[in-house]
Amino acid sequence: MKRARKFPDCKRENHFQGTKCVNVKGKVNKQRRIIDNKLEESEEGENVPMVDPKIAEIKKIFTEQLKVKYQTLYDAVQPIPYIKDKLYCVDSVYVERGIEVMVARDQTGQKEIWESLDSYHNLIPKLQVASKRSLLEGEAGYGKSTLTLQLAYDWCNRVDRSPLKDVDVLVILLLRQLGGMPSIYQAIRQFLLPKDTVLEVSDIENIIQKTASVVIILDGYDEYPDQDKLETDVINIIQRDMFQQIHVILTTRSSCIPQEFAPHTRRVRLNGFDETARDKYIRKAIAGSDDMVAKRIKRRLIENPVLGDLCQVPLFFVMFAHMTHEREEVGEFNSVTSFFSYMISCFHSHMRNKLKDKNVNEFNDIEANHRELDKLALEGLCEVRMVWDRNEMCSKLGEGFYKHYIKIGILIEDEILDMQKGPELFEYKIEVRFYHKIFCEWYAAHLLADYAVDNSFSDLRETLKRLDPFDLHYVYRFACGLKPSAAENILQYLKSIREGEQFSMLCILEQKGKMDNIRETVADLCSDVVVIANKDNKLQLRSTIQLLEIASSNAIPIASVSIENCFQSVDLDAWNILLGSGLCFSNLSSVEELRINEMGRELTTREVETIFKFASQCLKLRTLRFDCCFLPQSLSLKKFETDINPNEIEVQWIPLASWFRLNNDTGTWEDRFKGKIEVITSEKYETEMQRFRKEWSHTHWQMSRITKNGQET
Structure with a gap:
């Protein structure tokens, strides 16, 4: 389905999309003449930005039209896709949590160091900062586009605490719509302004170039069709070869970071809901x-x-x-x-x-028989294809089936521009996508489950090689849950690939039946030390965390949990341990031993006390152990004891080869060597510190303690 027209006489408006072709040329030309007459009256001052009446007139029209566009979007948030009559203003539902900014990398350049960001308002800390580029990353469904709508709300309503309140122009573009678009200015006119706008592309360019305070948000780099092209306005903007003095925010999924972006780009990530x-x-x-x-x-x-x-x-x-x-x-x-x-x-x-x-x-x-949709979904995942032409999909699914899935919200239509016959002629086409990638995985899993049962393992293996389990983990989990007889072959494959065995736990937990059916498996996995390590990818960490939470919620004993080089902090408001990856886990009621292993890190009294508070909430905890990190000379666990845990928790500390135990009554460390108990003196504590710092001097914790001139911070 295509409709052609000459640009820029008319447009179509529908969620950042162009408008239907309507003949408004006469009306536009009349209004344009009025504007042009005003412009001709002030030719002398045209080189003075923002005091020139002609620029001010155009800019006023431009910002008013942008605000009307944004209001139609931020007033139409739809929490449940199939309930289309309940819409919310974004400001009435937006909740900010789990926002972090990358502050550094370690000396190897491999480990990223992130710190919490107090508020999304700090996404743009100062509009005059040197980099002028921010990268907002997060997994699918983590709220990048919702945050974008909240920023639009803040700008339109001049929210006091927002850094956008003093911004003259805010431009928000969906990158999935910009495939083949030769000019960012054309994109702004095509997707953000009404069909009867009097503004032309040259006006928009003039405003952007001559306005002192502009912020541009490019939403969804992971869906940008022209990622592989070297010369597009979008790529030039990302690399700061265009709009060098304009602050630009690029949003993308964590798995699709641009390979090249401007130096000193500020990276911010969303970590989801705790x-x-x-x-x-x-x-x-x-x-x-x-x-x-x-x-x-x-x-x-x-x-x-x-x-x-x-x-x-x-x-x-x-x-x-x-x-x-x-x-x-x-x-x-x-x-x-x-x-x-x-x-x-x-x-x-x-x-x-x-x-x-x-x-x-x-x-x-239609609900029960969706085989053709299953085929289309699995092919899409294997071929890394997330959008389809409407006519192609209709021919495969049937018109009635297609319309039903559009109506209920599982499939979504987007009108995308196809440019033909030169820079001024555009054609529209309808592209179709799943409401969310996980819906595509759901339908693909139905076919994958059947395939795993009906075909040989070697054939299944060839198909699974095209489905990265660390990117498409739900298709594996759903397939195992939909058809338990398929799980055996799928799990066999997962255990044969690198790091796949740990992920296979998530698939095991999908087996149909009550908790009793997997209790033995969970108990067996928790009978030894359960490790949560920095080297694990996010999916492995999630698998481990879910295992621990299921064990605790079902009173299954957890022998020991070891957090290795990924402990960040304790959130006492939510009683969560936060990890460096941005993930977290809550109170572990059935854990018997908790180990914190942070090579080279020197924990403050405040940090250790928050760990004590968390430990005091763990019902069965008997041992709290600190490995390879350095602790304050005196501490008191006594004041954190509660009725929740009636046991006296033994606190152990092993900075290097020495093994210390905290005396809960005195708050001092005792050295248990050859059966003797000796209190650590200040002199011995200082000696232990020097040995510790020398041994772990290569770690980023110790390197960050030393300034460039070699002095300790």
Whole structure:
């Protein structure tokens, strides 16, 4: 389906998209003449930016039209795709948590060091900073586009605490729409301004070039069609070969960082929702001051510990929270597969309830029989293809099936520009995508599960080689959950690849049945030391964290947890241990020993005390051990003892070869050597510190302690 027209006489408006072709040329020309007459009256001052009346007139029209466009977007946030009549203003639902900024790398250049950002308002700390480039990264569903809408709201409403309140022009473009677009100025006119605008491309260029304070947000680099092209305005902007003095924010998925971007680009990442953020969202967007509603939603999440990983993704927690509030029958889920199956059924049942009885059987059939969609989804994942031409998809799925999935919100239509026959002629085409990548994985998993059962292992292996489990982990998990008989071959493959065995735990947990069916497996995995290490990728960390949370929620003993070179801090508001990766895990009620191993790190009294507070909330904890890090000379665990843990926790410290134990009564360290107990003197403590610093001098912790001139900080 294509419609051609000459640019720039008309446009189409629909979520940052162009407008339908309407003949407004006469009206535009009349309004344009009025503007041109005003412009001709002030030719003499045209080289004086922003005091020139002609620029001011055009700029006023431009900013007013931008604000109208942004308002239509930030006032139409839709938490549940299939409920289209409940829309929210972004400011009434946006919750900020888990934002970090990269401050440095270690001496090897491999390890990134991140620090918490107090507020999203600090995303643009100072508009005059040298780099003028910020990279906002996060996994799919982590809220990058929602944050973009919140920034649009702040600018339009001149929110006091926002750095955007003094910005003259804010431009927000969706990069998935800019394929083949020769000019960023054309893109602004085409996608952000109304069909009857009097402004031309040259006006927009004039405004951008002559306005002192401009911020541009390029949303969704991971969906930008022209990533591989060397010469586009977007690539030049990212590399700061264009708009050098304009602050630009680029958003992208963590797995799709541009290979080349401007030096000193400020990197910020979103880490998803922890318990505190989830509670804030429930209060702000759903429950308000109604404690009963808030408790009901939180209770549902507690009853479903396997959803802990999924609900760290804001997109899915928001859907879970609203569905729980809207539907009384939300029950207990024993796997992510069972929850997602329920969620898909909600999409269909909402539409079914609106239909007349005579249509119900037809729609039941469409819901149950989706083989062609499964094929299309699996092919898309294997070929790294996330969008399809509308006509192509309709011919494969059938018109009725296609329209149904569009109506319920599982498939989304986007109108994209195809440029033909020179720079001024544009053609529109409809492209189709899944509402979210995980929906594509859901349907692909149905076919993959059948394939795993019906084909040889060697054939299955060739297919799985095209599906990176660390990028497409849900398709593996869903396949194992949908058809347990497929799990054996899939798990065999995972155990044969590097780092796949640890990830296979997530697939095991998807097996159908009650907790009793996997209790033995969980207990076996928790009977030895469970390691959470810096070398693990995010998926491995999630797998381990989910294992621990399932064990604790089901009172399965965890012998020992060792956090190795990835401990960041303790969030006492949420009772979480935060990891360097941005992930976190909450109170471990059944852990018996907790080890903190931080090579070369010197922990402050404050840091150790927060660890003590966390430990005091762990019901079964008996031993708290610190390895390869240096602690203060005196500490007191006694004041943190609570009724929650009746055991006296033994605190051990092994900085190097020595083995110390904290005397809980005196708060001093004791050296147990050859059966003797000796209190560590100040002299011995100082000697131990010097040995420690020498031994771990190569670590980034110790290197960061030394300034460039060799003096200790």
